[in-house]
Amino acid sequence: MEIGVSAFAETTPDPGTGELVSHAERLRQVVEEIVLADQVGLDVYGLGEHHRPDYAASAPAVVLAAAASRTSRIRLSSAVTVLSSDDPVRVFQQFATLDGLSGGRAEIMAGRGSFIESFPLFGYDLEDYDDLYAEKLDLLLAIRQDPDHVVWAGDKHRAAIPGLGVFPRPVQSPLPVWIAVGGNPQSVVRAGTLGLPLAIAIIGGMPEQFAPLAELYREAGRRAGHDPSTLRVATHSHGFVAPTTQRATDVHFRPYQAVMNGLGRERGWNHFSRTSYEAARSRRGALLVGNPEEVAEKIVAQHEQLGIDRFMLHVSAGTMPHADVLKAIELLGTEVAPLVREHVG
Numbered sequence: 001m002e003i004g005v006s007a008f009a010e011t012t013p014d015p016g017t018g019e020l021v022s023h024a025e026r027l028r029q030v031v032e033e034i035v036l037a038d039q040v041g042l043d044v045y046g047l048g049e050h051h052r053p054d055y056a057a058s059a060p061a062v063v064l065a066a067a068a069s070r071t072s073r074i075r076l077s078s079a080v081t082v083l084s085s086d087d088p089v090r091v092f093q094q095f096a097t098l099d100g101l102s103g104g105r106a107e108i109m110a111g112r113g114s115f116i117e118s119f120p121l122f123g124y125d126l127e128d129y130d131d132l133y134a135e136k137l138d139l140l141l142a143i144r145q146d147p148d149h150v151v152w153a154g155d156k157h158r159a160a161i162p163g164l165g166v167f168p169r170p171v172q173s174p175l176p177v178w179i180a181v182g183g184n185p186q187s188v189v190r191a192g193t194l195g196l197p198l199a200i201a202i203i204g205g206m207p208e209q210f211a212p213l214a215e216l217y218r219e220a221g222r223r224a225g226h227d228p229s230t231l232r233v234a235t236h237s238h239g240f241v242a243p244t245t246q247r248a249t250d251v252h253f254r255p256y257q258a259v260m261n262g263l264g265r266e267r268g269w270n271h272f273s274r275t276s277y278e279a280a281r282s283r284r285g286a287l288l289v290g291n292p293e294e295v296a297e298k299i300v301a302q303h304e305q306l307g308i309d310r311f312m313l314h315v316s317a318g319t320m321p322h323a324d325v326l327k328a329i330e331l332l333g334t335e336v337a338p339l340v341r342e343h344v345g
Helices: 023-039 060-068 088-102 126-145 185-194 207-223 245-267 274-281 292-306 322-344
Strands: 002-007 044-047 075-078 106-111 150-152 161-164 177-181 198-201 233-241 288-290 310-314
Touching (some): 002 023, 002 322, 023 060, 023 322, 044 060, 060 075, 060 088, 075 088, 088 106, 088 126, 126 150, 126 177, 126 185, 177 185, 185 198, 185 207, 207 233, 207 292, 233 245, 233 292, 245 274, 245 288, 274 288, 292 310, 292 322
Parallel strands (some): 002 044, 002 310, 044 075, 177 198, 198 233, 233 288, 233 310
Antiparallel strands (some): 150 161
């Protein structure tokens, strides 16, 4: 059972003071978070890709590489790479480079992206949203399978590759690629059919509602002939951990509310109130906020409900004091993770 952290390098205004952390400062903070996560024994740190002013990490591989030389064991992953609007050759090269710098600890978490700013930025049409992802995933996997001799016939969105090599070579062979989904059954079946590990984002509702997706994934993998032991499932949830429940909610609520309502205005969501927050934080809710015992209990519940092999806690949705974020990562590694691992054996 692997436990880790994910982040988007948020740079939203502090809800109390209105102050903004610069992109440069936030990126340095992320490196500090990764170093601490490694020191306290966490297994993975995932960094998301965004192309908008309230997130600093448009190039996760670069940020993860900055942490590679200062860490020794933690796995370094995108969370996610928006593959639809990127070039699979460059994605592979970037993460193969990261893999070399880290001594074989890089991972790609490939997704279609729930934010769409990258599509017009890189000249893609949202009408091609699904086709872009399917075609570029096929190319990425072709490169991963045989980087010495990539043969690609070409398609609507990418020119042919006539048996060329892609460099550098990664340490890991093959370079790990996860499929990230938000609940789309077709994406889940694709991951299972390809035999790739699956990462499910659970940021609303109840985690138990996602159990059918995990089973759908495993069934698709079995039907495709893959060894069930290789069909790994991870979940990613928002949350925060502090020495006490009161401290956790005091630090987390206002920044989280500000982010959820900001996104809600863009996407037509209902207002996120304190009542909404407490419902999400309840025993069966998707939000993991509380003391170490409470957070561990909810991770264990996801393990029992979905059979997960990895859990990633998104600890900094919104701008919070960096010292509190570091404390949350410390507690996740030193108190939450041991409780979870003891329970799941």
